[in-house]
Amino acid sequence: MATLVLGLAGQAIGASIGGGLLGISAATIGGAIGTMAGSVVDSWIVGSLQPDQRYEGARLDSLRVTSATEGTTIPRLFGRMRLGGNIIWATDFTEHVSTTTQGGGKGGGPKVTTTEYSYTASFAVALCEGPITGIGRIWADGELLDTSTVTWRWYPGDEAQVADPFIATKMGGEGAPAYRGTAYAVFEELDLTPFGNRIPQFSFEVFRPLDDPDTAEGAIRAVTMIPGAGEFVYATEPVMRTEGAKTTPENVHAETDRAE
Structure with missing residues (x-):
């Protein structure tokens, strides 16, 4: 008009x-x-x-746990082995809301508000009979997990281990289980977005030596690794050697940007 x-x-x-x-x-x-x-x-x-517009992303009704079986056998292993885990404890998911608004300025027009939801979860995964000496790589849904981007801890499974502090906080002090005799890992507020908003299927590289004092492993008291294994074998950060335009790692062999 x-x-x-x-x-x-x-x-x-x-x-x-x-x-x-x-x-x-x-x-x-x-x-x-x-x-x-x-x-x-x-x-x-x-x-x-025109009325303001509002868009909302998908929301979860409940947390989907992919591997939690009551009465399952706790495996026993020796040496180094890749094995799956069993969920033994989990919190409900935590919902995180992100809202953005566009439009509605001096030029008029409706406001467009977009609300997106993301979710995190905390849980514990039982691995095997303890005690173990360490955990190497971790896979989530078959893909190698970058553990530097998540908050997690592992427990060897000896008879003296105490309850995880995060689990103790959630369950309340004395009521928190320590899972003595069972090696397990705890993940704290893991982002579920890359896994379709569910806890992924985990597998772990676990180390457990023979508990026998008569074996070579039990008799050895020390091992000299320098210089045979490299001058920087104990360095916790990658060490690089530069020769002209060529750069060669001194202590990185299997994984990128991570010291062995």
């Missing part, structure tokens, strides 16, 4: 002025200017009358 009214008004004003420019009459020029101004006004009016 404003386009029509201002276009006619501009045409009338131009006609009253008279004359022209480059062969175009003043009435035509005034009508064009009025039409442009009316179009802007119409857009502002129409936009201001």
Whole structure:
């Protein structure tokens, strides 16, 4: 409506002025200017009358635990082995809300509000009979997990281990189980977004030596690793040797950017 009214008004004003420019009459020029101004006004009016829009992402009703079996056998292993785990404790998921709003400025138009949801979960995974001496790599849904980006801890499974402090906080001091005799890992507030908002299937590289004092492992008291295994074998950060334009790692062999 404003386009029509201002276009006619501009045409009338131009006609009253008279004359022209480059062969175009003043009435035509005034009508064009009025039409442009009316179009802007119409857009502002129409936009201001439209209701605000709101979009929400998918939300979870419950946490899906993929591997928690009551009465399952606790495996016993020796040496180094990759094995799966069994969920023995878990919290409900934690919902994180992110809201962004666009539009609705001086130019008019509706506001568009987008709300997205992400989820984290904390849980414990039983591995095997303890005690173990360490955990190497961890896989989640078959993909190698970058453990530097998550908060996690592992317990060897001896008879003196105490309850995990996070589990103790959630369950309340004396009621928290220590899972003595069972090696297990605890993940704290793991982001579930990369795994389809569910706890993924985990597998762990676990180390457990023979508990026999008569074996070579039990009799050895010390091992000299330098210089045979490298000058920087005990370094906790990657050490690089630079020769001209070539850079060679001194203590990184299996995984990128991580000292062995």
